[in-house]
Amino acid sequence: METKQLLDEIREINLAYLLLAQQLIREDKVAAMYRLGINQDVAELIEKLTTSQLLKMASSNSLLCRFRFNDALIAELLSGSNRDDNSAVSQSHAAILMAGQPAEAIT
Incomplete structure (x- = not known):
């Protein structure tokens, strides 16, 4: 490119x-x-x-x-890589994990 x-x-x-x-x-x-x-x-x-x-x-x-995450678990939950989980449950779990992370300021 x-x-x-x-x-x-x-x-x-x-x-x-x-x-x-x-x-x-x-x-x-x-x-x-x-x-x-x-x-x-x-x-x-x-x-x-x-x-x-x-x-x-x-x-x-x-x-x-x-990306708001540097965590493989969150990436897996959002991408649906873990086939055992329900999609809605996985997305909710990822949202909970991301909500616990602090907002970052532009410095």
Whole structure:
């Protein structure tokens, strides 16, 4: 994949993520903070971004979103790799495990 194409795709993902995050925050800040894995300071910053600021952030050459877990158990629960469990139970278990993790701030 060419560098320009890769950067274009990163920009598209970033923009979609920021637009979704801003919409979720404006609809229900507490639920959005949980779903996005962010703290109140970051949520307020995203909520206040203008369209121009959103586009500027989205143009970063790094992904702004990331996986919320570094735990193989959570990945297995979310992906359904463990065939013995009920899908709804697995997803609920993963949500409980992720809810116990602290929201991380951008530093």
